[in-house]
Amino acid sequence: MLERVGAALMAVLAWIGDVALFGVRAIRDAFLPPYEFGEIWRHVFEIGWRSMPLIATSGLAIGVVLSMHTRASLERFGAEAMIPAGLAIALIRETGPLVTALLVAGRVGAGIGAELGAMKVTEQIDALEAVAVDSFKYLAVTRIVACIVAMPLLTTVTNFAGIVGGWIAEFTISGMSLRLYYHRAFSLIEFQDFIPSTLKTAVFGLIIGTIASYLGFTTTQGTEGVGRTSTRSVVLSSILIIVTNVVLVKLIFFFYPART
Amino acid sequence: MDDTAIRLEGVTKAFGSRKVLDDVTLDVRRKTGFCLLGRSGTGKSVTLKHIIGLMRPDRGRVLVDGRDVTSLGRRELADVRRRMGFLFQNSALFDSITVGENVAFPLRRHTDLNDKDVRKSAHAKLADVGLEKEYDKMPADLSGGMKKRAALARAMALDPEILLVDEPSAGLDPITSDEIDDLLVTLKERGTTIVMVTHDIPSARHVADDLAFLHEGKVIARGTAEELERSEHELVRAFMRSEGAG
Numbered sequence: 488m489l490e491r492v493g494a495a496l497m498a499v500l501a502w503i504g505d506v507a508l509f510g511v512r513a514i515r516d517a518f519l520p521p522y523e524f525g526e527i528w529r530h531v532f533e534i535g536w537r538s539m540p541l542i543a544t545s546g547l548a549i550g551v552v553l554s555m556h557t558r559a560s561l562e563r564f565g566a567e568a569m570i571p572a573g574l575a576i577a578l579i580r581e582t583g584p585l586v587t588a589l590l591v592a593g594r595v596g597a598g599i600g601a602e603l604g605a606m607k608v609t610e611q612i613d614a615l616e617a618v619a620v621d622s623f624k625y626l627a628v629t630r631i632v633a634c635i636v637a638m639p640l641l642t643t644v645t646n647f648a649g650i651v652g653g654w655i656a657e658f659t660i661s662g663m664s665l666r667l668y669y670h671r672a673f674s675l676i677e678f679q680d681f682i683p684s685t686l687k688t689a690v691f692g693l694i695i696g697t698i699a700s701y702l703g704f705t706t707t708q709g710t711e712g713v714g715r716t717s718t719r720s721v722v723l724s725s726i727l728i729i730v731t732n733v734v735l736v737k738l739i740f741f742f743y744p745a746r747t
Numbered sequence: 748m749d750d751t752a753i754r755l756e757g758v759t760k761a762f763g764s765r766k767v768l769d770d771v772t773l774d775v776r777r778k779t780g781f782c783l784l785g786r787s788g789t790g791k792s793v794t795l796k797h798i799i800g801l802m803r804p805d806r807g808r809v810l811v812d813g814r815d816v817t818s819l820g821r822r823e824l825a826d827v828r829r830r831m832g833f834l835f836q837n838s839a840l841f842d843s844i845t846v847g848e849n850v851a852f853p854l855r856r857h858t859d860l861n862d863k864d865v866r867k868s869a870h871a872k873l874a875d876v877g878l879e880k881e882y883d884k885m886p887a888d889l890s891g892g893m894k895k896r897a898a899l900a901r902a903m904a905l906d907p908e909i910l911l912v913d914e915p916s917a918g919l920d921p922i923t924s925d926e927i928d929d930l931l932v933t934l935k936e937r938g939t940t941i942v943m944v945t946h947d948i949p950s951a952r953h954v955a956d957d958l959a960f961l962h963e964g965k966v967i968a969r970g971t972a973e974e975l976e977r978s979e980h981e982l983v984r985a986f987m988r989s990e991g992a993g
Contacts, residue, residue: 602843605842609837609839609842610835610837610839611839611840611841611842613796613801613835613839614833614835614839614840614841615841616799616800616801616828617799617801617828617831617832617833617835618828618833618852618853618856618857618901618904618905619825619826619828619829619853619856619857620825620856621821621825
């Protein structure tokens with residue numbers, strides 16, 4: 488029994504090691520020529536621009552819901568004037584980055600995993616190598632870099648849409664003007680609220696891109712394997728994002744103690 | 748200059764406990780047609796993948812133009828691969844781009860040609876395999892045989908010195924199959940070294956000057972088609988008699 492648990496634990500650790508090495512190699516190769524700027528740009532468009540409807544709609548809805556919840560809480564203390572600021576802080580510091588990462592893990596992680604997995608089982612990755620193209624760099628590095636670049640941009644969109652959603656909710660209930668809402672929302676927001684929490688999403692992008700690409704590159708067992716890769720990309724990316732977020736928040740608090 | 752384009756020295760490869768190649772040694776002369784024969788699952792495609800460095804042997808060396816591809820770094824291996832073309836058994840066309848762009852892909856990556864010349868060259872390669880009208884179609888819109896021909900056009904895109912073809916006639920009608928064989932013979936006459944894996948004996952006779960028969964991971968017969976017909980192994984003789992296979 489103990490042996491089996493030990494073997495399973497070793498297998499998990501070996502897998503984590505393999506994924507970590509894959510990610511480290513991707514970061515290293517990103518700085519080595521030849522640079523695949525065209526492919527990176529194409530993937531930023533695919534990952535970023537094409538995720539925009541999902542991200543903007545979700546952000547808007549989250550803003551509305553957050554605003555309603557915040558109102559329900561602050562009304563008890565007669566602090567309705569704090570609703571915009573409370574919502575903006577909650578969105579920018581935590582809700583926006585985390586929700587964006589989970590949404591992108593679902594949409595993009597599954598897509599990358601399935602696409603690369605299908606390429607693996609149909610020998611398209613081997614075909615790339617056969618025409619003297621570094622498949623790792625062309626397929627994995629470009630997608631990972633694109634995820635890293637796109638995540639902070641998408642998070643900013645979520646935050647913006649969320650604040651707009653919050654204003655719509657607030658306007659509907661209290662008739663607050665956009666100007667006043669904007670002023671109150673950003674009255675308590677500082678540099679250290681926005682930059683670290685937005686930049687941490689680049690790490691989430693690294694996680695999504697690395698896990699999905701790794702699973703795609705190691706797909707076996709035909710179309711069934713592709714389906715499994717797609718699901719595992721979403722599940723594992725989401726878990727790792729949530730766990731990593733704890734560490735990153737702790738680090739942000741460490742480097743920006745004023746926030747606490 | 749050495750007459751040997753490709754040389755396998757004591758190549759052994761196992762997948763788990765199953766030994767697919769067992770101490771295989773063979774060489775392919777420059778500008779000739781060489782054919783690997785054998786029953787399904789005897790390591791023929793694995794041998795091709797070793798030659799282009801997609802697989803590494805557990806033991807032994809694979810020399811291409813005297814360079815051991817098993818010990819080359821990524822860049823050196825890419826240099827060797829640029830001079831080779833590979834037709835995959837399942838075509839392996841890139842399914843996210845058009846047929847024409849599949850053929851143009853190696854040209855865009857490895858030449859300084861402008862877009863117009865790349866397209867012109869890709870069109871010419873597609874015309875060689877009878878697919879000049881399919882440039883803008885997606886691979887999913889082609890039949891299996893057409894995919895195979897498009898993949899052959901991609902393999903020929905850079906005018907490789909060595910062309911590795913895995914089952915070129917599988918899935919093709921007899922007329923198209925003959926056309927592909929004629930094309931391979933033409934390429935050989937122009938100086939390309941052809942290494943072919945096939946079950947199609949007429950095709951092997953037509954294209955190859957030299958044949959080898961793989962069985963249980965070992966080369967059990969080697970020589971011209973006529974020599975293989977007189978092989979001491981009954982399996983080889985039976986295989987060579989199966990003219991209609993393919």
